[in-house]
Amino acid sequence: MAAGKIRHLGFSTHGQPDVIRKFIESDAFEYVNLHYHYFGSYTASGGGPEGGNLSNLRLCQEKDMGVFIISPFDKGGRLYAPSRRLRELTLPDLEPADFGAHWLWHHARLHPDAVPVHTIVCGAARASDLDE
Secondary structure, eight states, X not given: OTTSSOOOOXXXXXXXXXXXXXXXXXXXXXXXXXXXXXXXXXXXXXXXXXXXXXXXXXXXXXXXXXXXXXXTTTTTTOXXXXXXXXXXXXXXXXXXXXXXXXXXXXXXHHOTTOOOOOEEEOOOSSGGGGOO
């Protein structure tokens, strides 16, 4: 970074919320790629308070860190290949993937303890994931 070749340093994680928190608190990073979804925040073992990373999102906001929400349509409930039950719950108004995106974009307005999200990365693993 001192040579000017790297301008922003961040990290991506599938770790547990308490481990992620330590990285955020280190003040060594400007952004994080983080799991946060309607169906619970994916972590390596599925653990963490508040469904996973909500407390880490709040901490990132306090530290003015960028947050990229990763894999909301894959780890966030396989929304690109939803179950029949999920389709029944969201259709005809929204496809499950649309529901997941709307929840991320609007949850801060609808949930008093949430924080705004500014970037969502779809998390497609293969080209066919984008067919919908």
